Amino acid sequence: MSTTTRQGDGPLSRRYRLVTIGLLGLVTLVAFEALAVSTAMPVVARELGGVRSYGLAFSLFLTMQLLGTVLAGGWSDRRGPRGPLLAGLALFVAGLLVCGLSTSFPVFLVGRVVSGAGGGFVGVALYVIVARAYPDALHPRVFGWISAAWVLPSVIGPPVAGWLAEDVSWRAVFLGVPPFAVFALIALLPRLAHLEGTPTEPATMAAGERGRRALLGLALASGATLVQWGAQEVVRAPVVALAALAAGAVLLVVSLPRLLPPGTLTLRRGLPSLIAVRGLFTASFFAAETFVPLMLVQERGLRPLAAGLTLTGGAVGWATGSWAQSTRRQPFSRTTLLMLGAAVVAVVIAALPLGVLPQVSPYVVAPLWLMAGFGMGLCMTITSVLVLELSPAAEQGRNSASLQISDALGGVMGIGLAGAVFAALHQPTGDDGPVFAGIWFGLSLIAAAAVLVGRRTAPGTPQGAPALEARRTTAH
Numbered sequence: 273m274s275t276t277t278r279q280g281d282g283p284l285s286r287r288y289r290l291v292t293i294g295l296l297g298l299v300t301l302v303a304f305e306a307l308a309v310s311t312a313m314p315v316v317a318r319e320l321g322g323v324r325s326y327g328l329a330f331s332l333f334l335t336m337q338l339l340g341t342v343l344a345g346g347w348s349d350r351r352g353p354r355g356p357l358l359a360g361l362a363l364f365v366a367g368l369l370v371c372g373l374s375t376s377f378p379v380f381l382v383g384r385v386v387s388g389a390g391g392g393f394v395g396v397a398l399y400v401i402v403a404r405a406y407p408d409a410l411h412p413r414v415f416g417w418i419s420a421a422w423v424l425p426s427v428i429g430p431p432v433a434g435w436l437a438e439d440v441s442w443r444a445v446f447l448g449v450p451p452f453a454v455f456a457l458i459a460l461l462p463r464l465a466h467l468e469g470t471p472t473e474p475a476t477m478a479a480g481e482r483g484r485r486a487l488l489g490l491a492l493a494s495g496a497t498l499v500q501w502g503a504q505e506v507v508r509a510p511v512v513a514l515a516a517l518a519a520g521a522v523l524l525v526v527s528l529p530r531l532l533p534p535g536t537l538t539l540r541r542g543l544p545s546l547i548a549v550r551g552l553f554t555a556s557f558f559a560a561e562t563f564v565p566l567m568l569v570q571e572r573g574l575r576p577l578a579a580g581l582t583l584t585g586g587a588v589g590w591a592t593g594s595w596a597q598s599t600r601r602q603p604f605s606r607t608t609l610l611m612l613g614a615a616v617v618a619v620v621i622a623a624l625p626l627g628v629l630p631q632v633s634p635y636v637v638a639p640l641w642l643m644a645g646f647g648m649g650l651c652m653t654i655t656s657v658l659v660l661e662l663s664p665a666a667e668q669g670r671n672s673a674s675l676q677i678s679d680a681l682g683g684v685m686g687i688g689l690a691g692a693v694f695a696a697l698h699q700p701t702g703d704d705g706p707v708f709a710g711i712w713f714g715l716s717l718i719a720a721a722a723v724l725v726g727r728r729t730a731p732g733t734p735q736g737a738p739a740l741e742a743r744r745t746t747a748h
Contacts (some may be wrong), residue, residue, distance in 0.1 A: 291405045295398060296421045297455060304425035305449050307587065308433035311580030312445045314569045315437040322377030324698055327691020330562050332381055333388035334683040335496045340392020341676045342489030342531060353397035360393025361457060365450040372446030399672035403660050411660055415653045416594050426587025434577025488527045495523025496684045503692030532674050543662045545728035547674050550655045551682030556719035557648050559686030560621045560712055561586065564637060567708045572634035585638045586645035593649020606654045611726040616647030618719035625709035658729065686715065
């Protein structure tokens with residue numbers, strides 16, 4: 273990004289105010305939907321008979337987010353973020369409508385699939401808007417503002433969703449969100465016209481590359497779906513489930529290395545390890561968070577409203593951690609902060625089983641999740657900033673897509689495998705305390721692995737390090 277910044281210019285200065293308001297509006301909308309769905313899901317699963325398949329409502333959303341992310345990356349680099357954003361919002365809203373009107377859990381899952389595809393388009397478009405609308409020096413502050421946009425939804429989302437699910441209808445949680453998308457879009461549309469793409473390769477090559485990545489994205493999403501279904505059904509239909517697991521694994525092995533920067537799966541230093549560590553963060557944190565409201569409602573007897581407020585603490589902690597990394601004078605390197613955040617997440621997830629014990633107040637989970645959110649605020653925002661710093665302008669869309677592929681795939685695998693364990697060990701009587709504890713202990717090990725991989729996110733070549741350090745100095 274070549275744009276220079278005058279002294280005193282900030283994300284809400286006159287120069288950037290309109291695009292910032294539109295960005296924050298969209299993020300607020302997505303945040304409210306995510307927190308509201310997490311709060312209402314125990315009620316939805318119970319009323320539609322889907323408790324055993326509870327995890328699929330989250331993992332399938334992320335699976336289709338993978339496909340949307342792959343398709344949006346090249347589209348954004350070639351044409352700018354306008355098209356992916358409009359397509360993504362249309363799919364996102366359509367999925368919410370399907371969910372809100374569904375009469376069975378399979379139909380509800382279809383709605384989650386459609387919304388997930390839209391979420392992939394929207395996520396990449398937002399990254400490219402940040403990259404092209406703001407100079408490098410403002411990126412840490414903009415991502416800090418974006419994380420802060422989760423605070424208001426985290427405060428009002430769970431209580432409102434809990435109240436709607438209990439006293440009105442869980443359908444209102446889904447049907448009430450779409451009208452608000454219009455307001456954020458109105459603020460962003462005028463600015464999007466100035467952010468068109470600048471293709472760097474012939475149109476024929478670009479078309480061939482687009483087709484290849486679309487097929488790879490389809491293979492990745494299909495593979496993830498087969499792995500989730502196979503893991504979910506291995507107890508009830510072992511032969512078919514194992515075949516699905518094998519086919520899904522083959523599709524993942526064939527497609528994933530071709531959609532991520534070379535060296536990602538072997539943890540090459542720099543950008544590849546940065547992409548990889550993002551998946552470890554999301555696999556541990558979001559899989560752990562998925563089962564927090566269900567445990568509190570099912571095992572400890574809390575109302576959905578009270579259980580949802582635990583997620584509020586996590587979102588507030590996230591925004592605080594994101595703000596902490598954006599301060600101008602930072603005593604620690606970003607790599608050190610990344611490792612610190614991962615360590616916090618690992619310790620907190622390992623402590624979550626305390627909330628299952630009848631001798632311990634269930635409300636201990638709220639402050640624990642506040643700390644986990646702080647760790648994730650550090651980690652996720654730092655990876656977002658670094659991926660733009662390490663990317664040439666012509667590759668910002670693709671590398672942002674790679675980051676979000678890892679993001680979504682980590683969530684898919686974490687939630688999918690945790691959901692499979694829950695489905696296999698779930699007790700119809702509702703006594704699932706040991707199952708929740710085992711799931712969380714396993715996920716804490718994944719977060720611990722992120723600490724080790726985080727050490728490799730610093731640039732690995734002498735040529736790249738000075739340039740990156742110069743950009744960091746400018747940013748601070």
